[in-house]
Amino acid sequence: MSDKSQDLSYKAGEAKGQAQVKKDEMVDKASSAAESCKESCQEAGQQVKQAAQGAADAAKDTLGMKR
Structure with a gap:
């Protein structure tokens, strides 16, 4: 293999490695x-659930249905 061919092969491998690292970083960011x-x-769901429970309790209090 000529020096130029080896150099191109090395650079291609280096580029592939850098692309793999970049891909891994992007996957980590997306996962995070x-x-x-x-x-x-989940937090928003909990807040909605609590608000709905509060509204239901208030309605029961108003209608005298609270136990």
Whole structure:
């Protein structure tokens, strides 16, 4: 193999390695963003659930249905 061919082969391998690292970084960022979104959605769901329970309790109090 000529020096030029070896150099091109080396550079191609280096580029492939850099692309793999970049891909891994992007996958990690996407995974972190998805986890953060999941946590935010769970918190929002809890807040909605609590608000609905509060509204139901208030309605029961108003109608005299509270135990």
